Amino acid sequence: MLIAGLVLLLGLGACKEKPPEVVVTETREVNTSDGAPKLMATSQERFRGGAGAPTGKSGGGYSFTKPAAWQQVAATDMRLLNFTAGEQGAVEIYLSETGGGMLENVGRWFRQFAKEAPTQEDLTGMPRMVVLGGEGILVQTSGTFSAGFGRPEAPGFALAGVIGQTKAGVLTVKMVGPEAAVQGEMEAFRDFCASLQPGE
Amino acid sequence: MDDTIAKKSRDPRKRVLDFLAGFHLASTLIVLLGILTWLGTLEQVDMGLFEVKKKYFSASTFWVVPKYNGYTIPLILPNAYWVGMLFFLNLSLGTIFKARWRPATMGILIAHFGILFLLLGAFVTQHFSKRGNMAITEGETSDVAQDYFDHVIEVTELVDGKPAKINVVETKYLSDLDPEDTRLFRMKNLPFDLKVQEYRVNARPVSTAEKPAQPGSAVVDGYFLDPREPAVDAERNLGGCRLTVLDKKGETLGAYLLSIASFYPVTVRVEEKMYAIQIAKSSWKMPFKVHLTKFTHEFHPGTMRPKRFESEIERIEEEQTEPVLIKMNEPMRREGFTFFQASWGPQDGPPGRKLFSVFEVVRNPADKWPEYSLYIVAAGLLLQFSMKLIQFIIQQTKRNG
Incomplete structure (x- = not known):
């Protein structure tokens, strides 16, 4: 009897049809997050904000050659250029202009992998690569990635990042994602960093 | 529970009641709940908490086919939501019709009520709780939580x-x-x-x-x-x-x-x-506003593991403004809402940048029910064991005296 009842309920559930029309009467009050929106924004403005066209050539005050397999996504407050790569966009690559010194920034990246912050001596021994027409420090590490408090830890992740100096401060290009995927994107990462130039 | 009463009855209604209120069904359901929780915990690694909760613990499906490490386990199990419902029915019927209602079993009855209260709390949480977050930048004010x-x-x-x-x-x-x-x-x-x-x-x-x-x-x-x-x-x-x-x-x-x-x-x-x-x-929308005055964070050395996170806020209600400190494991409770310190940002930001704090906002009428049910069960079992102990001491005293 119990099983018969369950089967009947299951059958009723399966018969539920999706209504093609719904009358909407629900409303909510305006709250502090409801600001005045930009009027008549184009899709370009809505999905890419103030950034330039996602032509794969420029944006965020830089020009570059986008690796073919990368996808440029919306820039954010912290990410002047923002890309995804790999299966399901699992690898994130982004360019930021930041404050602090080289050592401080490398230390912050290492801390995200629970690694001891490097010393100035360690920094001197790190490999170099071309970024923004100059020489930047290539930082590589792997392990369990902690994006921060409140977000789950991601084991088997890797980071490849380059830190360069600009007139305004420090420029970072960071690639983070599953280790194998990050390794697979290293060549594209080098090409991208080498292609970076100031100006749109 | 006693499932020996009228075991051989031929009345079909009685037999159904015996089955539904029976100890065998209770044992099966408890084991099933244990297995489902274990399988759900394993599957959570691949699927994430939200999808696993939907798959194993929602009213929308009746059956679960578990997966582990990407492989389907050839088992068709009932959904934990319906197992829990059936367990509630089983325990209610067992308590009403089959348990011995006498002073000597008072503790057991109280413990049964405690478990029923726990299951009821799970039901209320499933259907009536809301969970979201509120992100506020230092110096700004918000009155809205987002799912x-x-x-x-x-x-x-x-x-x-x-x-x-x-x-x-x-x-x-x-x-x-x-x-x-x-x-x-x-x-x-x-x-x-x-x-x-x-x-x-x-x-x-x-x-x-x-x-x-x-x-x-x-x-x-x-x-x-x-x-x-x-x-x-x-x-x-x-x-x-x-x-x-x-x-x-x-x-x-x-x-x-x-x-x-x-x-x-x-x-x-x-x-x-x-x-x-x-x-x-x-x-x-919240019934009050929250103004973030200052956010402070501190990690254990060399890691991203949080050591101390706290938000100094002002809770603004009509004309009243009250300063409150929300810390890890020390939430703010007000008007049915609980604000937990959940996260912060921007985590890749340069030093000196203005921070924002993220609170997990929970509205759950049954928020404290699991705690209360534990007290009820503990009180019931303490009473039962105390009575048994006293009974034993009296018997021993009589035997020795």
């Missing part, structure tokens, strides 16, 4: 460029849609209707200049929705859909893509009035 998962479509008239009352297409009208489905929303308070197509739980708006449109993804104004698998951390899903605005006669006024990954809403002019339309995470 982690639920997508809604919001439409508002703009009066002097600002939103007036907001019409909401609720999650329940979107969540059953597949990308190939079409649904017409008759907007009762507005001079136009909305046709939603290609609703996707997780997708990114991508320009055709970057990537050719995927099959099944229509191009609107040079963009299309590039579908993604639902994220393991479901709160990271970015919902989107294709939207057609229709006048009340069904004539098309415009077609747009909506995505949570948008900087601005769509704005349309209908009958000389301006309206904004967006897809967003569902939000709910």
